[in-house]
Amino acid sequence: DSETGNHxxxxxxxxxxxxxxxxxxxxDVEQLSLASTMHDIGKLSVPDSIxxxxxxxxxxxxxxxxxxxxxxxxxxxxxxxxxVRLAAEIAATHHERWDGGGYPAGxxxxxxxxxxxxxxxxxxYDALTSDxxxxxxxxxxxxxxxxxxxxxxxxxxxxxxxxxxxxxx
Numbered sequence: 001d002s003e004t005g006n007h008x009x010x011x012x013x014x015x016x017x018x019x020x021x022x023x024x025x026x027x028d029v030e031q032l033s034l035a036s037t038m039h040d041i042g043k044l045s046v047p048d049s050i051x052x053x054x055x056x057x058x059x060x061x062x063x064x065x066x067x068x069x070x071x072x073x074x075x076x077x078x079x080x081x082x083x084v085r086l087a088a089e090i091a092a093t094h095h096e097r098w099d100g101g102g103y104p105a106g107x108x109x110x111x112x113x114x115x116x117x118x119x120x121x122x123x124x125y126d127a128l129t130s131d132x133x134x135x136x137x138x139x140x141x142x143x144x145x146x147x148x149x150x151x152x153x154x155x156x157x158x159x160x161x162x163x164x165x166x167x168x169x
Contacts, residue, residue, distance in 0.1 A: 007126055008037045014122035014163065021162025022118070031083055036119050038087035039094050042072030054133045069095050070104045086115060094119040099153045109156075117156040121147060121163050124154070140167075 016033040024032070043051060046068055050061045057065060072091030076084050093107065093116025100108030107116075128143040138146070144164060151160040 003130075004040075007130065008040075010126045010130075011039065011119065011122045012036050014125060014166075015118055017166035018118045018121060018159055018162045021166050022114075022158060031086055032090075032115055032118060035083055035086040035090055035115065036122065038072070038076060038084075039090050039119050039123060040068060040072065041075055041087075042068035042070065042091055044075075045071045052133050056134070066095070066103050069093075089113050090115045090119050092116070094123055096120070097154045098151075098156050102154075112156070114156075117159050121155050121159045125163065 012033045015036040016029050019029040019032050046065055050057065050064055053061065069092055073088050076088035076091055079085055079088070090113075092104065093112050096102035096105065096107040096112040096116055097120075098109055098112070098117070100106050102112075125143050125147060128138045128146060129140060131137045144167065147155060147160050147163065151157040
C-alpha cells in the first residue's frame with residue numbers, strides 16, 4: 001500500500017542521516033539507505049489480517065509477525081549483489097535489541113551488525129511518528145524521548161546519538 005512505500009522512503013532517509021552521523025563513507029551511506037528499503041520484505045508472507053489488525057496481536061499472530069525478519073533474510077540471502085546481501089543482513093537484524101532481548105536470534109550489542117542497529121532506530125522512530133491501524137502517531141518530541149530512554153537497552157547508543165544530532169541540523 002502507499003503507506004508502506006512512504007514508510008520505506010522515510011526509513012531510508014533516516015538511515016542515511018544516522019550513517020552520515022556515524023561518519024560512514026558516502027558509498028556506504030548510499031548502500032545502507034538503498035538496502036534498508038527491503039527491511040520488511042518478509043512481511044510479504046504475513047497475512048493482511050495480521051498486518052492491518054487494529055488491536056493487539058495474539059501470541060500466535062505475534063509469532064507470525066516476528067517471523068518476517070527470518071523470512072526476509074531467506075528471500076534475500078545468497079544473491080551475487082552486495083546490495084541485496086546487505087539487505088538480507090538488515091532484514092534479519094533490524095528487530096534485534098542492544099540488550100539481547102530482540103528477535104530472531106537474540107543478538108546483543110556489537111554482535112548485531114551495524115546495518116541492523118542503524119535501521120532499528122530509523123524504523124522505530126518512523127513507526128512511532130506514524131499512524132498505524134493499532135495506534136495514533138506520537139509527536140516528534142515523544143518519539144525522540146523514547147529513543148533516548150531506550151538507548152543502551154533497545155538501541156545502540158551511538159546510533160541514537162547520531163540520529164538525535166541529525167534531527168537538530
